[in-house]
Amino acid sequence: MPSRMSALDASFLFMEDASTPMHAGGVAIFQPPPGGFDHERLVRLIKQRLPFVPRYRMRVREVPFGVARPVWVDDEHFDVTYHVRRSALPKPGSREQLNELVARLLSRPLDRSRPLWEMYLVEGLADGCFAIVSKSHQALVDGISAVDIAQVMLDPFEEPTNVAGDAWRPRPEPTDVELLSQAFTELATRPTRAVEAVKGTVNDVSKTATRVGARAVDMVNAALAIARPTASSPLNVPIGEQRRFATVDLRLDDLKKVRASLGGTVNDTVLAVVAGALRSWLLARGATAAQGDSIKALLPVSIAVPSAASGEAGGNRVSGTLVELPVGEPDPAVRLQQISYQLAQLEEGGHFVGAEAIVNIAGFGPPTLHALGARVSSTLTSKVYNLVITNVPGPQRPLYAAGSRMVAAYPVVPLTKNQALSIGLISYDGGVYFGLYADRDALPDIDILVACLNESMDELLARTEKSRRTLRAVPTKSAPKKKAQGTA
Numbered sequence: 271m272p273s274r275m276s277a278l279d280a281s282f283l284f285m286e287d288a289s290t291p292m293h294a295g296g297v298a299i300f301q302p303p304p305g306g307f308d309h310e311r312l313v314r315l316i317k318q319r320l321p322f323v324p325r326y327r328m329r330v331r332e333v334p335f336g337v338a339r340p341v342w343v344d345d346e347h348f349d350v351t352y353h354v355r356r357s358a359l360p361k362p363g364s365r366e367q368l369n370e371l372v373a374r375l376l377s378r379p380l381d382r383s384r385p386l387w388e389m390y391l392v393e394g395l396a397d398g399c400f401a402i403v404s405k406s407h408q409a410l411v412d413g414i415s416a417v418d419i420a421q422v423m424l425d426p427f428e429e430p431t432n433v434a435g436d437a438w439r440p441r442p443e444p445t446d447v448e449l450l451s452q453a454f455t456e457l458a459t460r461p462t463r464a465v466e467a468v469k470g471t472v473n474d475v476s477k478t479a480t481r482v483g484a485r486a487v488d489m490v491n492a493a494l495a496i497a498r499p500t501a502s503s504p505l506n507v508p509i510g511e512q513r514r515f516a517t518v519d520l521r522l523d524d525l526k527k528v529r530a531s532l533g534g535t536v537n538d539t540v541l542a543v544v545a546g547a548l549r550s551w552l553l554a555r556g557a558t559a560a561q562g563d564s565i566k567a568l569l570p571v572s573i574a575v576p577s578a579a580s581g582e583a584g585g586n587r588v589s590g591t592l593v594e595l596p597v598g599e600p601d602p603a604v605r606l607q608q609i610s611y612q613l614a615q616l617e618e619g620g621h622f623v624g625a626e627a628i629v630n631i632a633g634f635g636p637p638t639l640h641a642l643g644a645r646v647s648s649t650l651t652s653k654v655y656n657l658v659i660t661n662v663p664g665p666q667r668p669l670y671a672a673g674s675r676m677v678a679a680y681p682v683v684p685l686t687k688n689q690a691l692s693i694g695l696i697s698y699d700g701g702v703y704f705g706l707y708a709d710r711d712a713l714p715d716i717d718i719l720v721a722c723l724n725e726s727m728d729e730l731l732a733r734t735e736k737s738r739r740t741l742r743a744v745p746t747k748s749a750p751k752k753k754a755q756g757t758a
Contacts, residue, residue: 274338274341275339275340280340283340289511291358293387293683294402294411294681295405296404296568297679297705298404299395300399300671303428303674311672312389312671312672313351314421316353319422320350320436326410329364329386332451333449335450337582341360345385353385353387357371360394365395365517368401376682377512378644387419402420406420408684426665426669494718503565504712505565507688509711510711512709512711513709514716515707516708517678517720518702518720519703520724524731528606528731532603532606541567542566542602543726545609545726546729546730547722547725550725551722552597561598566656567592567594569591569660570660574607591616657694660692660694661691662681663666676698680696681695682704688707690712691708
């Protein structure tokens with residue numbers, strides 16, 4: 271029996287159009303092993319790891335007349351070489367050339383008649399490295415139980431992990447009659463599903479409210495923050511079909527130095543760097559950044575769910591929070607303090623409803639309603655937040671793909687309606703790697719934003735050093751001298 275797509279996954283398909291393809295992606299830079307690395311080696315690696323991500327050999331099948339959400343069916347003509355492709359940069363193979371290629375590759379929508387993912391081996395980088403560019407539809411990687419192909423292709427050791435042989439055989443694709451029969455059977459045997467979904471969601475919200483009973487004011491404030499429309503911003507404009515991509519590399523030790531000197535967490539420091547960069551970028555554009563001005567950032571938060579050993583289903587739950595980045599504040603230390611205070615308050619409140627409850631809310635309508643709801647929500651996003659920032663902590667040790675060491679990794683976060691910029695970052699092996707994904711026409715000056723991010727980091731480091739010098743300059747009181755004891 272084919273697997274029914276969840277309501278949330280289906281909504282990503284329904285809200286997709288030419289200007290907002292709903293696939294996420296990533297760019298990883300690798301140092302090849304002594305024997306080199308080529309397309310055939312990558313294809314063999316992906317073939318070995320596909321059993322860990324069975325949905326990557328499935329395609330979407332619509333149910334006739336739209337009486338139920340689409341289903342996942344095995345692709346009887348699956349061809350891994352269609353999905354794993356090869357490209358190369360012309361000389362000199364600069365990072366700017368790579369970023370331009372990434373922007374073009376990620377701008378293209380995925381072929382819905384096939385499994386919704388692609389991967390590109392990009393050769394010809396100037397430093398002798400190669401890149402792997404991956405893109406997977408958000409309907410394919412649900413964020414609750416599924417994983418991305420880019421995760422399972424990596425090993426913690428240079429020697430590749432041995433994987434058992436793959437005996438996969440595609441199951442015959444169901445006919446239209448079979449799909450309709452399954453849909454009507456589900457409706458007939460589970461008529462109370464919608465009521466149960468609403469009841470479960472209400473219970474979730476009730477438990478949340480109970481947990482934060484003493485913090486009811488915080489919840490009201492959070493609701494008001496969402497209700498307040500965002501200020502006019504060059505980040506919220508109609509977007510087209512083409513994109514720009516840029517990267518920034520920071521050192522994790524530098525962020526830790528700022529944290530140790532000025533307080534907060536590493537995540538707070540990252541957001542302070544972004545806030546300072548956006549302030550400088552706005553001023554460079556001739557926009558105002560007056561005291562009290564802010565830019566609202568949506569921060570998706572992944573929360574681990576206990577494993578089955580503890581009696582609950584494993585996986586991830588995803589929540590989101592809004593943080594106001596104080597772009598009107600000229601002092602970098604004060605910006606960091608304001609962000610730290612906001613996140614500390616939100617963490618203590620703990621009043622975010624899990625993604626599973628949201629899925630249940632959307633789970634009891636026909637696909638047509640999901641399509642309308644998804645499109646309405648995509649038009650409302652610019653009134654709630656200005657940009658999305660994702661921050662994923664990665665391993666602080668090297669990872670390898672078929673013996674090739676990964677030296678950098680940059681996320682690509684998709685844009686939604688009227689959202690001209692997204693920022694994804696990952697910390698890995700001592701580095702913090704930013705991926706800036708933007709509408710091509712709205713941000714022709716993305717290189718200026720890149721420079722502003724580096725300058726914002728330097729500004730915080732300079733403030734850290736100034737703080738240390740001040741501490742060293744403060745005289746310390748010496749211990750009082752003991753009186754000499756006289757002799758008898």
